[in-house]
Amino acid sequence: MKKLFFLIFLVVGGRLEAQQLKPMQFREEIFDFGVVAEEGGPVDHEFVFTNASGRPVKILNVQASCGCTTPGWSKDPVPSGKTGFIKASYNPKGRPGYFNKTLTVTTDLDATPVVLQIKGQVSSQAQSAAEFPIAVGNWKLKTGSFNLGKVYRKDEFTSRDFQVINASTKAITFAGKYVGPAYIKVDVTPKVLAPGAKGNIKVSYNGKLKDSYGFQSDNIEITTDDELQPVKSFSVYATLEDYFEPLGPQELSKAPQMKLNTTSFEYGRVTQAGATRELLFTNTGKKDLQVKAVQGNCTCITAQANKTTVKPGESSSIRITFQPQDRTGTLQKAVTVYSNDPQNPVQRITFSAYAD
Numbered sequence: 001m002k003k004l005f006f007l008i009f010l011v012v013g014g015r016l017e018a019q020q021l022k023p024m025q026f027r028e029e030i031f032d033f034g035v036v037a038e039e040g041g042p043v044d045h046e047f048v049f050t051n052a053s054g055r056p057v058k059i060l061n062v063q064a065s066c067g068c069t070t071p072g073w074s075k076d077p078v079p080s081g082k083t084g085f086i087k088a089s090y091n092p093k094g095r096p097g098y099f100n101k102t103l104t105v106t107t108d109l110d111a112t113p114v115v116l117q118i119k120g121q122v123s124s125q126a127q128s129a130a131e132f133p134i135a136v137g138n139w140k141l142k143t144g145s146f147n148l149g150k151v152y153r154k155d156e157f158t159s160r161d162f163q164v165i166n167a168s169t170k171a172i173t174f175a176g177k178y179v180g181p182a183y184i185k186v187d188v189t190p191k192v193l194a195p196g197a198k199g200n201i202k203v204s205y206n207g208k209l210k211d212s213y214g215f216q217s218d219n220i221e222i223t224t225d226d227e228l229q230p231v232k233s234f235s236v237y238a239t240l241e242d243y244f245e246p247l248g249p250q251e252l253s254k255a256p257q258m259k260l261n262t263t264s265f266e267y268g269r270v271t272q273a274g275a276t277r278e279l280l281f282t283n284t285g286k287k288d289l290q291v292k293a294v295q296g297n298c299t300c301i302t303a304q305a306n307k308t309t310v311k312p313g314e315s316s317s318i319r320i321t322f323q324p325q326d327r328t329g330t331l332q333k334a335v336t337v338y339s340n341d342p343q344n345p346v347q348r349i350t351f352s353a354y355a356d
Helices: 002-020 125-131 249-254
Strands: 024-026 029-038 044-049 058-065 067-073 085-089 099-107 114-123 134-136 137-140 145-152 158-167 172-179 184-189 199-204 212-223 231-241 258-260 262-269 274-282 289-296 301-305 313-321 329-339 344-356
Touching: 024 114, 029 044, 029 085, 044 114, 058 067, 058 085, 067 172, 085 099, 085 114, 125 313, 145 158, 145 199, 172 184, 184 212, 199 231, 212 289, 258 344, 262 274, 274 344, 289 313, 301 329, 313 329, 313 344
Parallel strands: 029 114, 145 231, 262 344
Antiparallel strands: 024 044, 044 085, 058 099, 067 085, 099 114, 134 137, 137 158, 158 199, 172 212, 184 199, 212 231, 258 274, 274 313, 289 301, 289 329, 301 313, 329 344
């Protein structure tokens, strides 16, 4: 049994030694250029190898997998124990995006060629300008604000990602410092954004901590070492509403239900002094209806429910006052009502008016 283990050890050890002692010992067989600027011209890398074969080696040919890659190599035989090179020159012009190319090296040592690999990401200023038109210092973004859309009033953070590009010739570092309310968190990855590289801004929002309803607007500041604009200010938008667990038919039949008498109306002609309308609603459900918030989509609207708790079968009204505030002509506005009706927790009332 000991002899068997010894033989296995010799065979495995011999294989490992053979793998480690390749005739051509390259420092690396794969090279990542990282981010390459399309406008910066060709980029080069030399794959340096040591001849460990015990005799001189001559490189017969190097074949690139693409016309975008130009190979070069040591033309004279490389003596045993000495170093030679394979040079790869990649031209990024007209090739934005990821690239992965190979160079197949044929020598007089072995019929089996050596395959080397180059890869990277080509960034294009022209493409970036079209896709990321908003400049905030040396950061380029698709929009100048962060809109998270619908966020539920739950004690958890809802996140959304926003891409960013470093448009400068120097790396930009985010040290983790940002200023904003406690219900908003910000993270930027990678922390060090290389020139021309694309990164990600993760904005997270806790609806329960905000404790409001409807459309919300906040401001945050992100600090970097960007020489052009180190402190970057952004608006953060979110629309908050309650979250309801799915209910079965029996539970729904016992829930509160808010029925508006109308969801649209005409104010008609309105002077700058303004006008007021009241719209009726009824709780057609089996539990108390809670009107959580009533919100107009304009500072020109003041709206509130006359009763915020309405018993089953009872009715109340929503009082809407519209003041044009120097607006003239035909105007379209809306009021949103938030309640504990699980089937229709958010209902919208639209109206039009002609302001003198």
